[in-house]
Amino acid sequence: MLDECPGSNPVILATFEAGPNGNSNKTLLFYNHYDVQPPDPLEEWDSVPFDLTERDGKLFARGVADNKGDLMARLTAIEVLQNLAGGLPCNVKFIIEGEEEIGSPNLAYYLEKYKHLLQADACIWEHADRDEKDRVQLMAGVKGMAYMELTCESADMDLHSKLGAIVENAAWRLNHALSSMKNNENEILVEGFYDGIQPPTEIEKNYITKIPFDQEAIKELYGLRQPFIAENPNEALVLNPTMTICGFESGYYGEGSKTVLPKKAIAKLDCRLVPGQNPEHIFQCIQSHLIKNGYSDVKIKLLNSVGPYRSDLSHPFVSLMVRTAEEIYQTEVILSPNNAGTGPMADFGNLLQIPIVSTGVGWVNSRLHAPNESIRISDYVEGIAHIAHIIREFAR
């Protein structure tokens, strides 16, 4: 465990040296995290979120897919290789943090302080899922994120709703403020939001074209009620920045009716960002938008910010990751230039200047961040084999 940055969750650094027959000039770095999302809504779980439960060939628990299954598969692969004659074929390092789900606010402190201990030639990122047709997915980047809380207060107390004829209503104010930021065709209307976005390179476009996307299977899996909002969903997941209302609360919303005019409204807003965008700049754009559009009573707070990242796809480590996966899984392997999700990859990538690719033991219905999170035991076992194979090929 590294010396703590005050107030942060501990960060763990583990190093495994190459065995006597190994190549001690090469080092592979793994990034994982041990924190998880909150388990609510609890009533939608079929088993206790923090009791690992086996059912139908799967393991269910909060965090089993995101990201403890991957961490255990990797440690198991290390153990297997260590027990072989000659031990590990190269050096291996692990950095395991505990604040990924809140945007890794203190990771940069550790990376800067312990940069000399982290030197490596390539990095394997925390997690990946198989897709709806069980194809293996690898990712060479992440989207960034600006996660914000918006609050509007209109009065000291909830009022009788008869006062709606004369009094401003926090729920209406926040509703209109949000509607001014994105229209009902999903165009983000905040000035400066799309500025500086890097157009995809030819090699990136080429990889994106090969990403399959079975619209009908995904719609059925999630029970989607509406058509997709993007013409090319596979491209949109990689290239399009987002603005998502993650939550909204105001006034009375229980059973039946209560005629109140709410004193306060709160919203959580998550913007996923692509290379060229900067979360602090996006936050400032939204703040300016609110003021310029007459919503200075809507207060905004930046809760998390993470930069976007894409590896150089022409690096040989990227091909090695694809090839080893094809060999182990004997199925189609898809590489995405960046995940639609987020992680602190930019902190590593910019500091260490190495390619970073994510692989993992999730499946299409792993339900990350939702009730009944799971992995399949078969994926877990194959994941161990894949990691062991990567390490041996990487060491050559």
Place this chain on the structure above:
Amino acid sequence: MLDECPGSNPVILATFEAGPNGNSNKTLLFYNHYDVQPPDPLEEWDSVPFDLTERDGKLFARGVADNKGDLMARLTAIEVLQNLAGGLPCNVKFIIEGEEEIGSPNLAYYLEKYKHLLQADACIWEHADRDEKDRVQLMAGVKGMAYMELTCESADMDLHSKLGAIVENAAWRLNHALSSMKNNENEILVEGFYDGIQPPTEIEKNYITKIPFDQEAIKELYGLRQPFIAENPNEALVLNPTMTICGFESGYYGEGSKTVLPKKAIAKLDCRLVPGQNPEHIFQCIQSHLIKNGYSDVKIKLLNSVGPYRSDLSHPFVSLMVRTAEEIYQTEVILSPNNAGTGPMADFGNLLQIPIVSTGVGWVNSRLHAPNESIRISDYVEGIAHIAHIIREFAR
């Protein structure tokens, strides 16, 4: 207690006959209710909501102002008059229901069935408050109400917010649907909403002009953060229909951040209506608006509906109410053609064809429907005297 309409809360009818020296040709009807609003949010109460608590010359409890204080004051006045030589000076009837706060859905059943028992010459309505300068307020009508629940479901489960690039979001859908119904200048954009509104008569306008409204006092009392949304608040409270978001809930809104894309959003919407508007018609207009504007995925349910009502202000009973109040309270008395609030007055008014005026023991900070609801003991005592005086003058 009247024979029950199946599934409804009981309705109580009480009749008190004129004493030997009374005028048995005249009958005064009182309308009250014994149900109350839910007490939440409980943590904002300074005493237990359902333990009547005396503090600083006031009585605190859920329902003490709306409407049990009035009911007790009226019964006490009857008791006083009954104990005088000659007993009650005229016949008195009470109808007391238990579903006012949910829009009196079953009252029409009782009124129709027991119309013959309800015959009276005038009616005193449930409640009124003193205003911010302690002036006595009487009301000769009510606004109507259409209270609706809007629900949007976009998926079977909450999703990882990275899917915001491709998947519709119930919170955004409902947000945009609501914004399409009322703009940020508080103009209601639903076609047909304002149709048929009766312009005020000369006598109504005259009464409205005399209604005082101390903007600064009201702003301070409620801790309002924004200017009033109407140029003439006193006129707006009587004449303007409203569309109020009473509540909105979607996704995650607890401490910190959770990156979900909500599967469902729910809103409660309260429209207060004026004479000429009809709650069922308003509901249909909103339903059509949603479909016409591409929000057929937003489901809408009418939870309560009450019609608007205004008495004929030229009836002598209206003047009697004003005069007796001036005599008892020795202060300015204001008559409003209709309350900004709602009650099932239209059911009585249209059926019995009698003038209906409301008076009561509330004060400006009674906090109806909110935590720390209260009445002042001095208002309660004067309220008893006023009711007794009304009955004696009415019987002449």
